[in-house]
């Protein structure tokens with residue numbers, strides 16, 4: 001019997017927010033369809049192809065931009081295509097010609113499958129990267145923040161977060177773009193601080209010796225998490241009416257490095273607190289992604305029309321502030337060194353993990369993506385598309401790699 005493969009197809013442009021409905025006769029941004037794939041138990045896998053089963057699908061705010069931004073670092077997803085995305089997969093079939101020293105049945109990998117349950121992939125690194133060598137894959141009890149020291153061994157899902165795009169973004173953004181130097185820089189401020197990228201930035205700032213690490217986040221619980229679990233010196237709930245006063249009080253020596261994940265009013269408020277020669281790391285602007293601007297298109301917005309511009313930009317001149325944008329892929333050649341640091345810090349408990357795992361299978365992805373814009377997550381957001389034991393997605397809330405999970409090896 002061929003495998004039934006659920007896929008989410010980009011069907012309608014967001015207007016401007018994503019509509020998470022996945023019914024075929026609705027008006028959702030994505031539509032659920034099914035296709036069939038070879039059953040590796042009986043069918044031959046096409047030559048030089050690898051058949052994978054999606055386990056954990058990464059959700060990222062940039063996905064909103066991929067739908068409509070015309071001139072960006074990556075081409076937009078076209079209407080009618082499977083939504084772009086990557087996740088942690090299990091290799092379940094190998095075609096003739098595949099190097100079995102490199103790819104093995106049962107092995108975990110990070111793969112660019114798109115939003116679907118199964119995929120047939122070529123062997124190039126952009127499509128699939130086997131994970132490993134990993135010591136073991138940990139179990140449910142080690143999910144969430146983990147113990148304070150001697151964090152359990154590296155987990156497969158770490159390759160979507162601390163050892164994946166968001167961790168690398170934090171590393172290169174803070175250390176290379178922000179040029180953090182503890183002998184000179186005292187105060188670091190991070191927006192979106194309880195999210196996947198922000199929480200790693202703050203922890204790197206701590207371990208590199210920043211005197212004052214301040215995070216901005218959207219709930220009291222997130223602020224408590226930042227201070228109590230991650231060791232931030234101060235966390236400010238930007239939904240408090242007096243958050244700007246709190247920011248002023250928290251930055252008596254001004255801000256040396258600001259890591260911006262959100263843009264908009266928070267970026268502007270931080271500019272008012274910029275120290276001389278401060279570096280503003282322009283990583284993301286999630287508060288502006290749903291403005292309907294299409295950046296380079298000939299759409300109704302005429303390009304960047306809906307985006308809130310900077311009001312306090314004269315601070316850039318008077319305080320000689322550097323605002324620098326970057327895309328993590330610019331640093332691809334330097335990933336190995338960064339991963340060496342990040343994995344050591346993770347294993348030593350110097351960086352703690354936090355995952356926001358959404359149950360409900362592939363169908364839950366659109367609502368999960370919308371949830372990023374509503375701040376539903378703490379830490380890295382991912383959808384459990386299938387459980388490791390192979391029983392498919394479940395509705396329970398615990399997150400696990402089953403204890404029988406195979407050890408991933410190269």
Ligand SMILES: NC(=O)c1ccc[n+]([C@@H]2O[C@H](COP(=O)([O-])OP(=O)(O)OC[C@H]3O[C@@H](n4cnc5c(N)ncnc54)[C@H](OP(=O)(O)O)[C@@H]3O)[C@@H](O)[C@H]2O)c1
Pocket residue numbers: 059060061062165166169192193194195196197198216217218219222261262282283284285286287288326327328329372373374375376377378379380381
């Ligand atoms: N430059 C690069 O190469 C690169 C690479 C990866 C990611 N990024 C960017 O980095 C940022 C963080 O990405 P992530 O994957 O780590 O996501 P994330 O921080 O885990 O999740 C997004 C968070 O943004 C916050 N948020 C949503 N709407 C907001 C608003 N209007 N104002 C302020 N905060 C808002 C929410 O938390 P609250 O509850 O605190 O609001 C939410 O939890 C994004 O802007 C992303 O595009 C850039």
